[in-house]
Amino acid sequence: MAKSLASPLFFPNFARTFSGISELVICNTVSARAKLRDEGATVASGTGFFGSKMTKMGTNARELELLVKYSGFSPMGAIVTVILNGAKACALETNVGSIEEGKSADLIIVDGNPLTDVYILQQSERIRTVIKEGRMEVNQDI
Numbered sequence: 001m002a003k004s005l006a007s008p009l010f011f012p013n014f015a016r017t018f019s020g021i022s023e024l025v026i027c028n029t030v031s032a033r034a035k036l037r038d039e040g041a042t043v044a045s046g047t048g049f050f051g052s053k054m055t056k057m058g059t060n061a062r063e064l065e066l067l068v069k070y071s072g073f074s075p076m077g078a079i080v081t082v083i084l085n086g087a088k089a090c091a092l093e094t095n096v097g098s099i100e101e102g103k104s105a106d107l108i109i110v111d112g113n114p115l116t117d118v119y120i121l122q123q124s125e126r127i128r129t130v131i132k133e134g135r136m137e138v139n140q141d142i
Contacts (some may be wrong), residue, residue, distance in 0.1 A: 034072045037072075037077075043081055043085060044081060044082075044085035044089035045063060045067065045081050045086060061118075061121035063078075063082060064078045064079060064082060064118045065078075065118055067082075075115045075116070075117070075118040076115050079114070083097055083098075084097040085097075104133060104134075105131075106130075106132045107129075107130075108130050108131075109128045110127055110128060111126040111127075128140045
């Protein structure tokens with residue numbers, strides 16, 4: 001029987017994991033995430049490493065691709081893992097992590113369906129609109 005955990009398991013810097021380390025370590029990381037999810041654990045993920053000189057601003061969507069490609073998450077499962085479960089792991093789910101009245105939300109509108117191809121979230125030319133904390137930051141008119 002699957003064991004449910006009271007709080008999400010947090011795996012920081014997953015995207016960084018895939019650069020400069022052995023294939024064995026990558027396989028173990030992927031296997032662990034998939035197994036935890038399959039056993040009923042709530043897996044949270046978020047890349048706190050972004051913003052360093054080693055990563056460009058806006059490249060954190062790669063984490064979604066890696067969750068789908070290597071950990072067997074569906075695109076929606078990867079998005080929930082990063083956004084909602086990430087908020088839960090930081091005890092912020094009452095303020096962020098989902099689109100609900102009274103919550104703060106950053107939104108993007110993309111040219112395409114990330115539930116079919118999560119990779120489009122990494123293609124800056126396909127990001128049409130960015131709304132951050134209720135203010136339009138980018139508008140490339142769809």
